[in-house]
Amino acid sequence: MFKLGKITFSCPLILAPMSGISDLPFRIINRKFGCEFAFSEMINARSLAKLNVKTFKMLASNAEDRPLGIQLVGSDDFYIHKALENLNAVKFDLLDFNAACPKKKVVSKGAGAYLLKEPKKLNRLLKLIVKTRPDIAVTVKMRLGWENKSLICDLARGAQDAGICAIFIHGRTKAQGYSGKVDYKSIAEVKKAVTIPVIGSGDVFGAGLAKKMLDETGVDAVCIARGALGNPWIFGQTKAFLKKGYMPQHLQVDEVAHVMKEHLKLCIDSYGSLGGVLRFRKFFVWYTRGFSRIKNLREKVMHVKSDKEMFNLIDEFRQTKAQQTSTMARFLLA
Ligand SMILES: Cc1cc2nc3c(=O)[nH]c(=O)nc-3n(C[C@H](O)[C@H](O)[C@H](O)COP(=O)(O)O)c2cc1C
Secondary structure (H helix, E strand, O other): OEEEOOEEEOOOEEEOOOOOOOOHHHHHHHHHOOOOOEEEEEEEHHHHHOOOHHHHHOOOOOOOOOOEEEEEEOOOHHHHHHHHHHHHHOOOOEEEEEEOOOOHHHHOOOOHHHHHHOHHHHHHHHHHHHHHOOOOEEEEEEEOOOOOOOOHHHHHHHHHHOOOOEEEEEOOOOOOOOOOOOOHHHHHHHHHHOOOOEEEEOOOOOHHHHHHHHHHHOOOEEEEOHHHOOOOHHHHHHHHHHHHOOOOOOOOHHHHHHHHHHHHHHHHHHHHHHHHHHHHHHHHHHHOOOEOOOHHHHHHHHHOOOHHHHHHHHHHHHHOOOOEOOOHHHHOOO
């Protein structure tokens, strides 16, 4: 059993934060398949401080959607403090601070991975968050460094001294982006450097890779990000593999089509008919990855504009009786 603050897990798996992806429908679908803890999309502290309507919509949740982590990104003490005040109206269970995002629009404002270059500032912001919300578990998500990895253990110890309760670590530097393989050795060093739980992130595309991350780094839990795109089954499969050694089986097209429809319905509930369909398009592509002879459907989906058309396209996919030829391919981004 794994614990994060007051949250207990029967299996050490977490659905990672993904901006543009980790909305309520995505979280609910993953929870139905055994995901025990999920994150919101990254929330900009300045927008939240200014009560931006779009930002508040990103915080939409419900009773089924717990325990929930909210991830804040920012670099300004004033806006972070104000954002935390505004979060008083929101129900959630864990607050993560982002020191990992490599996007230009984030790092150019001194936030996300840029804070890895400013350990004192990162430390000050973490202390501010811990002090302002003593009632909630506070964590940080970091990459291994900006360009080199030599400071990561000091950064991790500094974060621990600031009073946070766990560290999420993506085993790549900001400069690496998503290239190369995740660095298990450096994640293992972070784990050894601190006494609080460490959660590893990077390349967990299936049950075997989750076990490899746990075994080779000694982390307390792992985060699943890209591996869950169009693949909520990853949670149940990984649990069964970690607990009983069961190997994941290929999925049947009927089962995948059924879950696609459930996910689409949730998108329509959250965003309305057109909004839901537009949101679901990319998921159609992810759900159908690894199935043979469906290239034409994946091209068609980008032109679908109504819910009826989208449900029909899912039926067309089901009727192809396509075979899943590869499980690994499902887990990789195009
Ligand atoms: C589309 C996308 C959006 C992401 N958005 C966030 C984010 O908002 N906050 C964050 O901390 N990490 C974000 N990440 C990074 C993931 O949480 C994760 O650390 C990274 O993808 C490595 O894990 P993976 O190999 O399992 O995908 C994002 C990743 C992807 C692919």
